[in-house]
Amino acid sequence: MVKLIHTLADHSDDVSCCAFSSSLLATCSLDKTIRLYSLSDFIELPHSPLKFHTYAVHCCCFSPSGHILASCSTDGTTVLWSAHSGQPLMVMEQPGGSPVRVCCYSPDPTYLASGAADGSVVLWNAQSYKLYRCGTVKDGSLVACAFSPEGNLLVTGSSSGDLTVWDDRMRFLHTEKAHDLGITCCAFSPQPLSGGEQGLQFYRLASCGQDYEIKLWVVSFTRVLGLELKYKSTLRGHCAPVLTCAFSHDGQMLVSGSVDKSVIVYDMGTHSVLHTLTQHTRYVTTCAFAPNTLLLATGSMDKTVNIWQFDLETPCQGSMNDQLKQLIEDWSEEDVSTWLRDQGLEDLIGIFQMNNIDGKELLHLTKESLAGDLKIESLGLRSKVLRSIEELRTREDSLSSGIPDEFICPITRELMKDPVIASDGYSYEREAMENWIHKKKRTSPMTNLVLPSLILTPNRTLKMAINRWQEIHQK
Structure with missing residues (x-):
């Protein structure tokens, strides 16, 4: 406290x-x-x-x-x-x-x-x-x-x-x-x-x-x-x-x-x-x-x-600290309500409870289900919910794998083997980014803005850090 x-x-x-x-x-x-x-x-x-x-x-x-x-x-x-x-x-x-x-x-x-x-x-x-x-x-x-x-x-x-x-x-x-x-x-x-x-x-x-x-x-x-x-x-x-x-x-x-x-x-x-x-x-x-x-x-x-x-000896009340020690898929409906409150989305608690949204259902929500099934009319509110859910999915990956998040490719959500830096400043798995550019042309996976260049630069520093982490944690 x-x-x-x-x-x-x-x-x-x-x-x-x-x-x-x-x-x-x-x-x-x-x-x-x-x-x-x-x-x-x-x-x-x-x-x-x-x-x-x-x-x-x-x-x-x-x-x-x-x-x-x-x-x-x-x-x-x-x-x-x-x-x-x-x-x-x-x-x-x-x-x-x-x-x-x-x-x-x-x-x-x-x-x-x-x-x-x-x-x-x-x-x-x-x-x-x-x-x-x-x-x-x-x-x-x-x-x-x-x-x-x-x-x-x-x-x-x-x-x-x-x-x-x-x-x-x-x-x-x-x-x-x-x-x-x-x-x-x-x-x-x-x-x-x-x-x-x-x-x-x-x-x-x-x-x-x-x-x-x-x-x-x-x-x-x-x-x-x-x-x-x-x-x-x-x-x-x-x-x-x-x-x-x-x-x-x-x-x-x-x-x-x-x-x-x-x-x-x-x-x-x-x-x-x-x-x-x-x-x-x-x-x-x-x-x-x-x-x-x-x-x-x-x-x-x-x-x-x-x-x-x-006071470090007293456990924190009213926070998600203990709940996030378990996988998000295991959240109860009450855990989801607490999460909504922490995200400043208190007005949606009733809607989520009415539709029995627990952790597993939360991670599978889409823009279509938010608009159609949950009847959330505000585009801005739907976007805010989806951004928060995407952060949860990222955190779920990190919790379940134990891999530092900066080592995970934003596209594949897997540990990078050949990281490259794109012109948007972010690092990606080379093969995934090459496929992305081929299919999506010049857009950034992270910002959705046009990439100023299609050049991919090897991120040797990140690759060395990943290799060092693997040597320590995956023996």
């Missing part, structure tokens, strides 16, 4: 961001200040609040050591502070003076990234305080950024909805339209999904946006073979734009905050909703997990920051 253990109400305007070090919590606000609290008792430090910015403070983050705090503002600056004394150490001005919306440290303390409203992203040398490299996204403001766990990739998100991936020298690698109405936040899970050898690890990335959705991606990268950004699934539950998301330190949970005033905690093993927290009275703008402990901070336009404590 999770319980509210403290509420901080010191800011005089909207709380825009909160961040943890191992011993401190920092919060910043449109009131132009940053406040610091001790994690031992949540008492504000004597040198808090920190005042320097002349306009709203949008983001703050600690260096990996926790000794330095960075903050950025509408005033076009990113300021570095001593976390222990509160003294400003350096003021770094964004080229062009555009309002700075977001900042983040690399996992080692070498670099600090800052993103601005004019679409510029700057990589600062955090030791010399000098500008190292900079880049610009094609459209929109820079509103989100996150370093990969190894620090070799930087992902930025824009108000136009694009995720852009850069290497650690600010060289452009890839861009992807992720959210039609604009991205609001992105975050890497700190734990790799699979692999182990250097260059053969896969990482989970979450993004959220104005379209009410949280999307999960798998990112793989080597300097020899390049990058792959692959869409995996969508988490639903909010009924309004999602403004923030963050992973727990062990990668097992993801938290999100929304315009609907709620905070949702998801189980990353099952993609189910663990908790829905509704204590904030206005938009939830920020959330952050503490490193190494299960403390959660959530901030809001209600000017407060709530501190939550997770």
Whole structure:
């Protein structure tokens, strides 16, 4: 279970961001200040609040050591502070003076990234305080950024909805339209999904946006073979734009905050909703997990920051966590009702119960049966149900086979033997993709968009990872 253990109400305007070090919590606000609290008792430090910015403070983050705090503002600056004394150490001005919306440290303390409203992203040398490299996204403001766990990739998100991936020298690698109405936040899970050898690890990335959705991606990268950004699934539950998301330190949970005033905690093993927290009275703008402990901070336009404590000894009630340990085909009608509720489809529970839809029937539903047998008239609602069912089918395959999902061909749903990268950025079994192109011409199996090229590139990195997994798990 999770319980509210403290509420901080010191800011005089909207709380825009909160961040943890191992011993401190920092919060910043449109009131132009940053406040610091001790994690031992949540008492504000004597040198808090920190005042320097002349306009709203949008983001703050600690260096990996926790000794330095960075903050950025509408005033076009990113300021570095001593976390222990509160003294400003350096003021770094964004080229062009555009309002700075977001900042983040690399996992080692070498670099600090800052993103601005004019679409510029700057990589600062955090030791010399000098500008190292900079880049610009094609459209929109820079509103989100996150370093990969190894620090070799930087992902930025824009108000136009694009995720852009850069290497650690600010060289452009890839861009992807992720959210039609604009991205609001992105975050890497700190734990790799699979692999182990250097260059053969896969990482989970979450993004959220104005379209009410949280999307999960798998990112793989080597300097020899390049990058792959692959869409995996969508988490639903909010009924309004999602403004923030963050992973727990062990990668097992993801938290999100929304315009609907709620905070949702998801189980990353099952993609189910663990908790829905509704204590904030206005938009939830920020959330952050503490490193190494299960403390959660959530901030809001209600000017407060709530501190939550997770109790791992108490089983989670009202979630799908236990139910998803069994195969979905074995779900009862009540399990299906719980799943519908977790997907934000409560209005369909009566229809599904009336038609005795259990797990086996759920997995066999089609657009024809939804419209004809269940009489669901709304095309959008039918599409949402079908997308959620497709995610369940994917999860069923993974649960029953034990194969990491990134090793399964999206077309055949079988372990890939000869993976290739198509021009849509996704990996497929070569034979399956060649047959698809022959039958479907130039469309992508994942996006249904026209493929810019029919060239298939061998994904040697993925093939090596699959071979290594087989050696370990299929002896």
